[in-house]
Amino acid sequence: MPLTARNIGSLVIDSLCDRAQEANIAVVGLYCDSLSQQEQTTTNIIEALLKQLVGRAGIPDHLRAAFEKGKEEFGGRGPRLADLMGMLKTVIASLPQVFICLDALDECLPKRFPEILVSLRDILRESPGTRLFLTGRSHACVKEDVQRYFSRAVVIPISPNPNDIRNYVEMRLDRDSKPEAMSNDLRVDIVRVILEKISNV
């Protein structure tokens, strides 16, 4: 499906990162993936965000000590969620402003939504300047869950826009490996038929 190439999450992350240095912001994020559901625990998500944040500034001694301690216990049990949350909140509070982007939240296991969202809400309560960007399917229960935990969340519906689709199809046709095999009439037909099909979805 051509529209999968239009990536809202990566667009937002790029637009933030492009100006991160001059704007004095830190940008961290994750792309959730239904193929990695078992790994996408709240603990791993919080860990990944922490890793991105401390990666840029070197690892503070107290974090290193906490992880070393976790490695020793039971032959390598990592820090617990509560420990990680404490560390993440401390790191975020020490920075001017942090943007957290979680893409395709609906690809995590639904039973994990509440814990993930509660953790994110805790971070925002501790550091109210933090900005949270989420994407997810409109038909999944993720939207209701997001609104349950963030009653003031602003929702932007993303729907296929005929102009975007036309531009995308034209771009793909321009990149065709055998352009000589396509007459102008065929090209016009391709664009027209795809737009008709999409408008019927």
Next chain:
Amino acid sequence: MCWLSPLEPSNRHQGARTERFDGIRNWLLETSEFREWRYSGGGADKAVLFCSGNPGVGKT
């Protein structure tokens, strides 16, 4: 730091960026909702932005 999270977002981001058709979704960055979220300073009111769409609409 390899004992940290197994989730590796940078690989995925490179893939998503390569697939993206630049310019096609820039309207989002121009919406008042996005701009208020992005530039509202420290206010907690506009802290969360949620983009929802159907499968394959290109939220990533």
